[in-house]
Amino acid sequence: MESALAELLKTALAEIPTAADEAALEELRLKYLGKKGSLTAVSAGMRDVPPDRKAAVGAALNETRIGITAALETRKAEQIAAKDAKDAEGIDLTLPGRPVSPGALHxxxxxxxxxxxxxxxxxxxxxxxxxxxxxxxxxxxxxxxxxxxxxxxxxxxxxxxxxxxxxxxxxxxxxxxxxxxxxxxxxxxxxxxxxxxxxxxxxxxxxxxxxxxxxxxxxxxxxxxxxxxxxxxxxxxxxxxxxxxxxxxxxxxxxxxxxxxxxxxxxxxxxxxxxxxxxxxxxxxxxxxxxxxxxxxxxxxxxxxxxxxxxxxxxxxxxxxxxxxxxxxxxxxxxxxx
Amino acid sequence: MKVSFNWLADHLDLSAHSTAQLSDLLTFAGIEVEGITERGVRSDFLIVGQVISFVPHPNADRLRLCQVDDGSGTPRQIVCGAKNFAEGDKVPVALPGAVLPGGFQIKESQLRGSLSQGMMCAGREIGFSDDADGLMLLPADAPVGTPIHQYLEVDTMLEVEVTPNRPDLLSHLGMARELAALAKLPMKSLGDHTDSSIKQQAASAGEIRLDDTAGCPFYTARRIRGVKVAPSPAWLVRKLESVGLRPISNIVDITNYVLMEMGQPLHAFDLSKLQGGIVVRSASEGETFLALDGRECLLTTADLVIADQQQAVALAGVMGGALSGVTDTTTDILLEAAWFQPSRVRHTSRRLAMMSDSSYRFERGVDPQQTAGASELAVRLILELAGGTAEDVLLTAGAPPVLTREVTLDLLRAQRLLGTPVSEAEATGILTRLNLKPVGSLTFAIPGYRQDLQRPVDLIEEIARVYGIANIPATTDGQFVPASAADSFYDFKMALRQRLVGQGLYEAQTIKLISTAQLEDALGTTPQLLPALPLRNPLSDDHTTMRPSLLPGLLATAARNIRMGTSSLRFFETGTVFARTPDGKAIEKDALTMLLSGPVSPAAWNTPSPRVADASELRAILDALCPGVSVKLKPVPNARLLIAAQIIVNGKPVGNCGQIAPARVRALDGRHPMFAAEIDTALLLKAMTREVKFDEIPRFPSITRDIALEVPADLANGKLEDFFATRKEPLLTGAGLFDVFADPTGQKLAADKKSLAYTLTYRDPAKTLSTAEVDTAHAKVVAELLKALPVTVR
Structure with missing residues (x-):
């Protein structure tokens, strides 16, 4: 089961950074972490793990979840940053501002x-x-x-x-x-x-x-x-x-x-x-x-x-x-x- | 006044003090030293030399190669550009190492290929004369090799400013007395010349007659016969030149010497040219007088003259006559020493614009007690330098007035006024050093030349002056001072200024005096402009009248800036404007005026053609000037404006505004419409003064309804605003104009109509309004509107 978890993490970490937009990223979240997702499917095998191995396999399961979640968040942050950057594209802060008459006291x-x-x-x-x-x-x-x-x-x-x-x-x-x-x-x-x-x-x-x-x-x-x-x-x-x-x-x-x-x-x-x-x-x-x-x-x-x-x-x-x-x-x- | 150190040295020994020390001593005693000039150079490297021979410079036509004896036995070669000397002439020679005035250092050098071991000098180069043309030629007896400063007199001259209360300092004797007191130096026994031993004899009426004893209470004359008028000796010439006087002849020079020595003006008449005895009288109206300087004066009875039996021979204390003065052929003289009333001398001197060293002293106040002494000093010098025989009596008429009295020092008062416990010994020490004679407990007799010391406070001033303010502590005290009305007004005006600057206006300050032509530009703060206030004695046609308005100055400001290529004109000024009541009294008011024309901002890449100021810009700035209060413009015709309105703030008229006639703008070369407003600042303060109370912030939303109205083209928006503002409908909280539309072609809207569209805001402070409630209220407002004004809903 641990090998299956390792394989799952590897696949997820390779796939998540390629998510093109917010929708694709949500799709991947559901694919890995959703109720019908891969991790849920793998974790169903916990039942068959012998008692002395349960703690170790439980930890491996948790690590895999953390790893995938982190990858999803990182990609999400990247997508937001890219979107913001696009919004600000072409703004040149060094251009002169709207002209105003300054006025002055004598x-x-x-x-x-x-x-x-x-x-x-x-x-x-x-x-x-x-x-x-x-x-x-x-x-x-x-x-x-x-x-x-x-x-x-x-x-x-x-x-x-x-x-x-x-x-x-x-x-x-x-x-x-x-x-x-x-x-x-x-x-x-x-x-x-x-x-x-x-x-x-x-x-x-x-x-x-x-x-x-x-x-x-x-x-x-x-x-x-x-x-x-x-x-x-x-x-x-x-x-x-x-x-x-x-x-x-x-x-x-x-x-x-x-x-x-x-x-x-x-x-x-x-x-x-x-x-x-x-x-x-x-x-x-x-x-x-x-x-x-x-x-x-x-x-x-x-x-x-x-x-x-x-x-x-x-x-x-x-x-x-x-x-x-x-x-x-x-x-x-x-x-x-x- | 010019003061010569060498001359001062006749009276006291200043050798222990540097020029800078003496200069400071005087300056901090109230006698400001405005300049220091040196005559000559105190350098052992500047010596008497003698030209042995010279040949033309081999490489320069204008130069000579000279061999000069410097007393060392070895001739010295000097290249020289001057031509005014011959072999054997004695000249000043600056040897290498000499430093001449201006820091010019003399060194051995090559000039056009020839060695030059020094410089032969012109008078100006070494500070002995103004002569810069050619070398200064020295007398044949000048000892070769001797430093010049041992042969020619070197001197330091101070230019001092003597304040009008201290005429006693307008002489070397007076200045020496002052320095003696300040520096605690003894005066030399030469004395003060006032101890006259000559026998005084009352003149007969035929000799001297005083017809105007107020103008001249004391007159003396001494007759000297057989004098020989000649040039003055070198020492006298030198003394006069040191204080900037031109030597004339021994007799005249002696009178000038006594003037500069004692501050006593004297006058020498040619006795043979006087017709009979002296009469001191007021001039008769229209009497003419030919003055020494060649000017023909027309006199009035306010002028005091010295006359003989025929005519005026001198303007008393001001100037002698051209026909009675001493000339080269004079042998007998009458020497006048007198005391004239300062105000009479001042009057004549000022009226005739005739200033002399004599009038300068008489009008400030000469010591009457020194008259006889001054005469005696002059006579002694005349006999010494011009020979002749003096009569053994001084003829006098009247008596010298006593102008000083005893004054008592209030020591406690002095200590309190100065803020420091000056001791009695210190105070009396200072006063006695100033030659005040103690005559009782803290009571002093004042010498005749200190007519400025009349009151106890005058003694305190002397103590403060000599004690030195540097020795007085510096203390401060704070105390609560309530704000005055002037404080509030100042703060209000400063806030107005800041608001206008915030709107991009520049504050101008223009001259309060304007020309008569500029009156046409006046706007004023009231419907009618009051009559302007003209000056009686303007200095020029440009400044004849007190400004009745700030607009003339701002239009001049606009014109100047237009000339300089500025098209955006945004100016304001705040300051006094003036008017005249029917009986000629002045009225002063504080006005605030603004002027707007052209682009409201500079052009830029994103604003290639900025908005140009229009009526709405003027209105916007008025709104910004008066935040939080109602500002209304009430159209009122104004002769000085194309379109005009009265400015109403909180219901009170405070000024005028509008557009300046385009013809006037064109005359200023202006290219854009020009707008102006002039406000009575005090009225504005009154109108804007209000108590601000907190209003609950609305907790429930408002609902708006738009309404477009077709109205006659000449119906002012103000009428509708007034209508909405005065509705009693409790739910209506505001009305805002959002569109104005007119179609001059008459296609979309009749040409005599216009469309005005408003957003009306409804709100209930206690609940959220329902649509039905708003509709009911709105219908009521519209119905009232249609009844009240000639409008239709579009």
Missing amino acids: PLTQVLDRAVGILRRMGFALATGPEVETEWHCFDALNTPGDHPARHESDTFYFDSGHLLRTHTSSVQVRTMETQAPPLRIIAPGSAFRRDEIDATHLSAFTQLEGLYVAENVSLAQLKGTLEAFFRALFGESTEVRFRPHFFPFTEPSYEVDVKLSPKGQEPRWVEILGCGMVDPAVFQAICDARGDEVYHPDKVTGFAFGMGLERLAMIQWGIPDIRHLIENDVRFLGQFV
């Missing part, structure tokens, strides 16, 4: 959003103010002398009403302090305007990001720490930052801040990015006078303020050589910042 928006994101994580809320401003909000309240050159018609745009296009977003500081009591921790992104001819480095309208923190005991040390943390978040943990004393009418002491950067294709160098300082007491006094209360009294609160130009930041970050690219909106330019 690079200035991207720079602004990064800077705003960092400062919001540091606990600054956004604030806004009008772009058409009064001379008081833009200059007087910010301790700018009456005959300061910035007020001149040759430097600043005016309207018939006597109002002007704000020359900096610092006017938002004034607007916010007028209506909100301290403590105050705000950033104000927005447009500012100077009466400049447009050329490779100048726009008559540009984008600034202003910051102001007013509370009891705000210190220069905090200004330094805040801006250092900001620039490290923006340009990387190892970014070097330096503060140079400077002069602005609305802060004292005042600083310009340089960051060591490598503009495209250049050696690292100090790039002036930002102006800042401790809010001048005269500004707080002007706010008190306008509010008619003392919550911003210069003896009660101190504050720091900073402002930076975002076009410059974008130009440095991406190595853009001409500021006019930022207002021309050529898709070949915009498409580079997706």
Whole structure:
């Protein structure tokens, strides 16, 4: 009987791999393993096997069944694989896809959003103010002398009403302090305007990001720490930052801040990015006078303020050589910042 | 301002500091060093040589083969291209080993086959002059073989940016005082020239009359007779040249020297050309004045002039007159030293666009206390260099104003503002080094030249500046800050931007100032466009008006991209638009505008001719912009559009959209229909703000019924959508258009009709509907429809 089993296995293993399709394979399964199949027929001889041989013959019978079943499964897997391969025939994954217009945010928006994101994580809320401003909000309240050159018609745009296009977003500081009591921790992104001819480095309208923190005991040390943390978040943990004393009418002491950067294709160098300082007491006094209360009294609160130009930041970050690219909106330019 | 190290060395010994150290010291004290230039070369390999003889180079017509005495006793052969020298001339010779400005290294070499053992130099090659034509010829007494830097003065010049609050630094004396304080160096005993010993005598009204004491509270004059006007000596020429001034004559040069030394502008008049005494007065309206630079100025009463009895002879503090100045034939002079009101000088200088070293200093603020001292220094130098006799009194009118006062330091406040415990000794040490005189407990007298120190906070700034921010710790503090309305609006606008970018649009940012012609392109967010807001003082015709709409900028953007060969135009912009109220006040709004034209995607192998943007593309992008809320377009004629609609979001009008007139598109060279929408962003935020609540997901299947309707050709789909949306039938949950058909030939459908086909969806949230239930509900809806609108079922 064992020889009959061996012969059966041999025949089955030769025949199963030739099954052409699913139906032929099922036919073979029935032929060997079905109720009327060959293995069933052979196993009927178990009755005649002497008792001492039953265990050995039983094992041989089982092995034959396992062998045939495995062969059937292997062939089945082969057939599925072949069918799938046929379905995928001719598909070239390296072909270009269906074309889509990618679209992109303007690079200035991207720079602004990064800077705003960092400062919001540091606990600054956004604030806004009008772009058409009064001379008081833009200059007087910010301790700018009456005959300061910035007020001149040759430097600043005016309207018939006597109002002007704000020359900096610092006017938002004034607007916010007028209506909100301290403590105050705000950033104000927005447009500012100077009466400049447009050329490779100048726009008559540009984008600034202003910051102001007013509370009891705000210190220069905090200004330094805040801006250092900001620039490290923006340009990387190892970014070097330096503060140079400077002069602005609305802060004292005042600083310009340089960051060591490598503009495209250049050696690292100090790039002036930002102006800042401790809010001048005269500004707080002007706010008190306008509010008619003392919550911003210069003896009660101190504050720091900073402002930076975002076009410059974008130009440095991406190595853009001409500021006019930022207002021309050529898709070949915009498409580079997706 | 240009600062010469050699000049500074008159006042303090800087030899222990390198140029880089001093540059940093100044920069980190708020005096930014913008450039450093060297005069000459500090190299022992650059020596005085003498040409012994020369012959033409055997192989080059333009070159000479020279024998040069370098002091070693052995003549040196040098090939030279210059022609401006003769045998016996003394010239600078760079020996092998010398490094010239720009890193140029001198080596022994073969030039066209002849040995050249060094280089004879032009003035520019060795940083002594700008002269690059020919060799620099040295005086006959130049000692052969001596390094040039021992014979000619070598100097380092700094270009520094002085902030407007520190006019005291616009002089070498001031800069030296500052460096002395910063570097803790003693000032040399040369002094500050302010200790005037000359006897001052009040001038008679015939000598000096101050008619405008607000403009000029203090005027002094010294008369010197018998001077000899001549070129200045070398030391003076050298000093002036080192700070970029051109030497003129000894008298003028001395006034310029004092200006650069003390920051005190002076003016020397030719006494013989003055008709009678000096009058300081406001100009009369329409008075004319011929300035030193040849310009004829028309004056107004706001201008302050120095006049004689006949006419204005100088614009006070700005510029002298062409007719009263010192010339080569002048023998008697009147030397003016005065203090003028900064705002008056600034006004005149700016109005006439006439900037001078004098006006620059006066308008920022000169120390009134140094007037007499400066005059005395100038007189001493005039007598020394030009001879003559000075009167033994200084004539004065008025008195020098006192512009500084005592200021008390609040140490605790300083410590809190700086965020670091600066000690009292440290603070007072810094202030006294800056020449502030302690007059009481933490109270200081401020020198006349520090008019910027008026308030306690000004003292804190000085401490911060000198103490150095590098020594101040960096700390941060976080605190909870509630989101503002501006925060919400920012986030909303950013989400809108991201949605449009997701639809393949590019964000543009255009200029907020547009031309008057561009106003024609404005769209606006309301049915009527409000009047635009023009500038009073535009810079050019291209930028005369605040944009009332973002569309003009986007059309300009489209035009540019069309010019550059782009046909797929998908742009949007968000930003402020402006208008004017009837009484001229500005209105500002935030708008979002999009512009669509041409292929919606690039062409490719599988999309050789992409779909071109049409009205449905505009509509699709509006839907994508406002997900989850109802968006309706209500046709409303708009003068600026070919076809137009109001955009209604959640029942509220938020803007306008439509197709731009084809004639306008053709003018931009556009080849495809162009669509635009302009939305009031704040209104959109309001319309889209809603509370989202969970809706149970349907558990039972829906059943649909299709219906094709024959409707008049001009009946808008919107009418039918409105009809379906307002049905009270509880089982009807939606209606979707699936076909539009029209036949202009009238064969399949009358030409004045069109067919609209909808799929209506029915569902009961509580059970599976039976066919009969759906049929009943559908029949009811159709019956109502036929009653409500002029339609028939096809």
